[in-house]
Amino acid sequence: MRILDITLKDLSQIVRDWKISLFLVVMPFMFTLFFSATSAPAEADARLPVGVVNHDPDGVLSARLIETFEGSQAIRIVSLKEAEESQVDSLIEKETYAAIVIIPEGYSRQLLAGEDIRPEVIAISDRPAGHSAVTAIRGDIKRVLSAAKGAQLSAEVADSRQPFAGDAARQAYLEEGITLANAAWDNPPISTEMKAATRIDTERSQSTNPAAQSSPGMIVMFAVFGLITSATVLVAERKSQALQRMLTTPVHRWEIIAGHLLAMALVTFLQQAVLVGLGQFLLGVDYLSAPVGILLVMAALALWTASLGLLISALVKGEEQVIIWAMIAMFLFSALGGAWFPLEFAGKAFSTIGHLTPTAWAMDGFQNIVLRGGGNGSVLMPVGILMAYAAAFFGLAVWRFRFE
Template structure:
């Protein structure tokens, strides 16, 4: 088999360079680890991951004290009292990132709340940052709970006061106490779960958009990204062969064009396949990413992704003029396919237009399939449409590469 001889020669050339292992495995693994750790910043409960916010009490009323307690009970923010004189530098604190937000309670706020006509609460925060947005959301939620309790207490105290001689203030403070207790177990509660695998019933995580296990995004994302990066080496082998005339020489031997193309493509396929399998095994064992919960679907996706990646490598090897171009075009392809295809962040969190554009890249379909398997527990039948799209891209890329190689050789 001449194609196999070419495959073997390519593999020897790729792995002769020990840097191959750095490109193929060490870099994607370190990136996976990095992004996984970075994404886990929010869901992590081992340390107090709540956002620190400042609380400037310019009112000093019992109401503002109760608001502070309501904020302290939040699972998203951790308020710290600041000296009221710091009110003016609140913006600096937020800007420097010391505090995610600073809540400023204006003078007379408590009285206004008691009168049923609340004054506006000031929040110094950057609505343009996700941290700021999260802090604003948490403050708003706490404020609503606070006001709900106030209103309940007000109504109850008014109704009872009309019938007893007890002083309204006493009634109201007792009512507030009761209201706070009641809100700790409200009549309507929402228990949120996610449907499907891995553990149906795991609490749905919010804010980050990266799911309960951050590696469910980071691991397949980096596999997809480095499936593009890893083939730089194989593509370089092809380019060098073309430049040195070995390709032309090969065609003077009784080896069919088809065997040559298949041999090179096989080499790229084998390299990328091995790379993906190792990275998946690592994801499963070290990061708890459940690739194996649907082994056949994962295997089919792995094969399809490796095939597509090999076709991209052939395209690159056929079109690039020298090694430098391989690296430059390969890097560009990696950035574009990873960024647009949702390898860095789920396309879910982008706008609909971007997600639609993203699905013009094959990587988006690979990511869809990975996420379906890992998060939904989707089987082979369910990911089949994504895989077919991936195979379509593969055929198109291969056809282009073959056409180009034909023209180069003749």
Template sequence: MRATFAITIKELMLLRRDLGGLITLFLMPLMFIVVFSLALGGLYEPDEAESLEVPVSTAGAGEAAARAVERLDAVDGLTMLRQIDGQPLDPARVAALVAAAEYPVGIVFPEGFTAALDDPRLLTGGVDLPLRVTAIVDPAASAPVTAPIEAALRGALQQEVGRALSSAGVEALLAGLGASLPAEARQQLAAMQQAAGGDGQAPPLVTVDRQVPPGVEREQFPSTYQQNVPSYTVLGVFFIATVMITSVFRERTSGAMRRLRAAPVGRAPIVLGKLIPYYLINLVQIVIMFAVGRLIFGLELGSVPALLVVSLPLALTATGLGMAIANLARSETQGIGLAVMLVLTLAALGGSMVPSFIMPEAMQLIGRVTPHAWAIQGFQDVLVRGQGLGGVWLEAGVLSIYAVVFTAVGVWRFRFE
């Protein structure tokens, strides 16, 4: 343990004297985050001047649905498509159009929507509630694109519910129900009426169900910084491999490694001593990246312990990979070339450079074999999906397996010369 500590301290001292290299290591992913976020912002944020077309099916849904669609049509930037090529759209056609990525979102009103809203038994248990309007969302579309459409839909529905519960509507309902309505129910109705017309909070008579087209796995979609901060952090973390390879080969070339071979210390403490400082650097790097995301870009971090649970094995996976390459490569040039190629390829496949949710499914599947994909998914489970500790164990577990395998290869293939 003392030898490991000594090697760790020595390595940190050497790193301290190569601040330029370290700064590059930290700046590189930061630059990626800033540049790509600015350059690709349009992918995540719709152009205001461009009107988004939304296919909609109101088949059998009646007047209330038609009115809601008209309200949506009136929203700036939205154009509702009720028919295509002269053919009215049905739910299956809307789903097919979205699945084919022709439109980011489609809307389907349920049959009997208006009849249910106008049913006098709406508030007395005679109608199955809530009424469900479906927003069919393309998995490739980012949240900033889909969220405003869904919000507009909710707004339009809220107004329709408000209309149904307006004074005249309630009076009509009350008249229909007659004197048999208990006083308690009358009070409830009055409260709901007030709520619908007052602060705009609609009771849960109608909900919007968010669905991906049939056959497509449900996903949640990240914002620009929810995508870029974890992606480029993961990319940057793996670049530690190049620094480690240089360090290992420099130590071999100088003969210092040979001297260590003569010392009373096994290969495992030496490998550990070489790993620990870079592991710590990786953790600091991750902290800095997320701190920048939080403080400069306003990224909501969610559960910090959960982020840590993903970060710990991620950092070890990256340092383990560096150690494995340093001991498999025959020369420093070969090692660095191999590391850069591996790091960039794994990053591209794993979704560090291009979000995996916009890749073809086959590429997404291939990407699943990379630690990058698991790390990004783990981070996004926390950042996007709001998961806590319990939601990232799978990703942390898979990353731990990578970490153990890479580190074991590094120890097994460790060479003093």
């Protein structure tokens, strides 16, 4: 209960100054508009690039598989030349492609003969793009395999009732069965498969909405900046010795720290909620396509920024130092974390370095939903990593926390 009392006291102090809303909401929204206006509409296809090497060019199932890939709203396939096949590892490592699919020779024939043969999928699955691409590819492969299996079973039943006139008749039956089964997938009565990246709203494609980058970018950036408000309250409390006075009351140290942490997290969470609402309803950024995922990203980002705020409060001596350090953190984490521009555009090295920052994972979480059309599951890895950062920063903050 005392934790909440401390939290509510902090919040009451923060909202007392109406100018705070400038920092928390007005400025980030104006920056979002500015960045959106100055960014050219993103014409590029936002789907994840996936290379395909097809050694079964005449096969009916490989053709169906490629058709399915082409219809995917999560991946964009690029046919690789034979020369490129020897560079598969390098192409993946450099992130030229999120994944590469190699369809083996005789794939269709062997599969229809009931043999176990599978396309080879190469990706680095602990990278967000690789993880999402593999999830989408697996779904597409399962779809084709299901169609093939259905056609096979149907052919066996038909053959047992009235044997086919010959191999050609059987083959024609199979192909028709595959086509029908595949078509049935276009409108499945129920889907139990989870996909990390499955949908892009073609009516209002997020890839052409510049706010789909700038809105989450400014949310992340100003979440860091916004901690100035709550961290300043804590530093002022320490300077006035009110923080130390709390230790003369029957309150535990952990309750005091938790109360302040909760206040900081709530400020950031509410700030994000307002900005997500403005992004959704005024700028057409599709946050609500996966609301649970967005909530998870917001919560994880709020906890990390709160931990950062606690750490800054623990290290600095005065309110002015809070502002300086919060601004340094804001610029550093925003630039490296892809809040100003997509990390994919900055090259592999920059992207790798960027992903050492928690903000890059926050951006991945938001963009997996609003830009790549991912579902709730697509944020699990970014949220997990963001929470790990929050725990690490919190540990540091508690270690360095001073009451006097």
